[in-house]
Amino acid sequence: MDAMVPTFDSPMANVTVKEGATAVLPCSVKFLGSRQVVWTDQWSTLLTFEDRRIIDDERVSVERPFTKDWNLHIRDVQHRDQGLYNCQINTKPVKIKTVHLTVQVPAKIVDEFSSEDKTPREGETVTLVCNVTGIPMPKVTWFRHVREKDGAETQSEFCPEHHNRTSVGISGEVLIIHNISRYCGDIYECVAFNGVPPAINRMIQVDVQFPPEISLPNRRIGQTVGKETILECQITANPQANVKWLRQNGSHTEEIKTVPGRYRVELYSEDKDSITLSLILMYVSKEDFGTFICEASSVLGQDRESMVLYDYDKHLNSKTTTTTPTTSSTTTSTSTALDEPRRAFASQGLRDSSGAQIRIFTQGPTQSPPHGAQQLPSDGDSPRDIAARGRSSSARTTSPLLLVTVYILSLLMVTVLTHPAPSS
Known part of the structure; x- marks a missing residue:
C-alpha cells in the first residue's frame, strides 16, 4: 500500500473553446504511485487508459507535458463534444475530477x-x-x-x-x-x-421598380427664327423607360428623330434611375413653333409632358405695342346752393286800437357762403345773369338790417297809435 494518497490539483474545471480549435482538459495528479488514470465522458464511456486512447476517435489523445499531467486533448472540437468529462484514479473509493467543456459556435448564415x-x-x-x-x-x-x-x-x-x-x-x-x-x-x-x-x-x-415620371425644366421657351434651341425633359423610371420626342400637329402627333442639319436627339444618364432626353433644333424655323411632347413608357406605365416653343420676336413686339385709349373729359359744374327757399315765420299778432292785427313776416335764415366765396357760373349763364346774381347776393347780405329797421318802425307806430299825444 502506497504511503501517500493520490490527489488532484483541483476537484473540477471549466473549459470554453471555439468550435474547430483544440480543447485541452487539464488533469494533474500528485502522489499517483502505482495507481492508474482513465478518462470517461458524461455517458461513462471509457476514452483513455493511462496514456493510451481506447475509443476509435483519432481526435482524442492524452498529453503529458509533465509527469504529473494527464491532460485530455480533443482536436477540431465540435459542438457535439460539449459536456462533462471525468478524470478518474482507481482508488477505493474512486477519485474523480470533473471538467465541463463548453464549445462556442460562431455565427453562421x-x-x-x-x-x-x-x-x-x-x-x-x-x-x-x-x-x-x-x-x-x-x-x-x-x-x-x-x-x-x-x-x-x-x-x-x-x-x-x-x-x-x-x-x-x-x-x-x-x-x-x-x-x-x-x-x-x-x-x-x-x-x-x-x-x-x-x-x-x-x-x-x-x-x-416604379413607372416613368417626367419633369420639365421649362414648359415655355421663346426663341428667334434662325437660332439654335435645346428642349430637355428628365425621366425617372425603373426599369428604364422607352423615351421619345413628339410634335403636335393638330389632332395627331408624329415622332421626331435625328435629321442631319435639322434635329438631333440625345440621351444622357443622370444616375441609376434618371436620364435626360434632349431635342436640339439646329435652325429654328416658323414651322417649328408649337407644342412638343416628351413621352416615356415601360411595362409599368406611361407618362408624357408637353412644352411650347414660341416666336420670341413676335411675343416681344406684342408687348411693346401699346394702345392709348381715348377718354372724353367731361367737366361737371357744381353749383353751390347759396339760395335756399324762403321760410316765413309769423310774429305774435299786435292789434291796434281799431282791432286791426298787424303781422310781421321775416325771411327765414339762409346759409351764406363763406367770406370771399363766389357762386360758379353754369354753362348756360349769360353776363347779365351773372351780374344780376351778384346784385341779388348783395341784397341778401343787407336784408337782415333792413328787416330790423322795419320791425323797430312798426313798434313805434303801434306805440303812437295806442298812446296818442295829449292835447294842449
Whole structure:
C-alpha cells in the first residue's frame, strides 16, 4: 500500500473553446504511485487508459507535458463534444475530477433559408430574412448602404442616413418594409455576431421598380427664327423607360428623330434611375413653333409632358405695342346752393286800437357762403345773369338790417297809435 494518497490539483474545471480549435482538459495528479488514470465522458464511456486512447476517435489523445499531467486533448472540437468529462484514479473509493467543456459556435448564415436579391414594385411590402445559427444565439443587426448622388446622400423618411452604411434600427432575423418607396431601394446588409469572432454578414439588393415620371425644366421657351434651341425633359423610371420626342400637329402627333442639319436627339444618364432626353433644333424655323411632347413608357406605365416653343420676336413686339385709349373729359359744374327757399315765420299778432292785427313776416335764415366765396357760373349763364346774381347776393347780405329797421318802425307806430299825444 502506497504511503501517500493520490490527489488532484483541483476537484473540477471549466473549459470554453471555439468550435474547430483544440480543447485541452487539464488533469494533474500528485502522489499517483502505482495507481492508474482513465478518462470517461458524461455517458461513462471509457476514452483513455493511462496514456493510451481506447475509443476509435483519432481526435482524442492524452498529453503529458509533465509527469504529473494527464491532460485530455480533443482536436477540431465540435459542438457535439460539449459536456462533462471525468478524470478518474482507481482508488477505493474512486477519485474523480470533473471538467465541463463548453464549445462556442460562431455565427453562421443559413443561405438556403435567407433572402436573395429582390425587385419589388413601389408600394409593396418587402420581407428580408437572414437566418442564422450559432452558440450562443447571434444577434442580427440590419444596415442599409446608402446610394450617393453627386456626393450627397439620398434623403428618405423611412431610411435615415448619416454615413455610407446606416443602421436601420431594427434587430432580428426578419426585416419587414411596408409600403416601400423608390428611396429605400438600396443594398441591405444583415450582420450576425454572438461574441465569438468573426461576425458574419450577408448583402441583399433591393431594387424598387416604379413607372416613368417626367419633369420639365421649362414648359415655355421663346426663341428667334434662325437660332439654335435645346428642349430637355428628365425621366425617372425603373426599369428604364422607352423615351421619345413628339410634335403636335393638330389632332395627331408624329415622332421626331435625328435629321442631319435639322434635329438631333440625345440621351444622357443622370444616375441609376434618371436620364435626360434632349431635342436640339439646329435652325429654328416658323414651322417649328408649337407644342412638343416628351413621352416615356415601360411595362409599368406611361407618362408624357408637353412644352411650347414660341416666336420670341413676335411675343416681344406684342408687348411693346401699346394702345392709348381715348377718354372724353367731361367737366361737371357744381353749383353751390347759396339760395335756399324762403321760410316765413309769423310774429305774435299786435292789434291796434281799431282791432286791426298787424303781422310781421321775416325771411327765414339762409346759409351764406363763406367770406370771399363766389357762386360758379353754369354753362348756360349769360353776363347779365351773372351780374344780376351778384346784385341779388348783395341784397341778401343787407336784408337782415333792413328787416330790423322795419320791425323797430312798426313798434313805434303801434306805440303812437295806442298812446296818442295829449292835447294842449
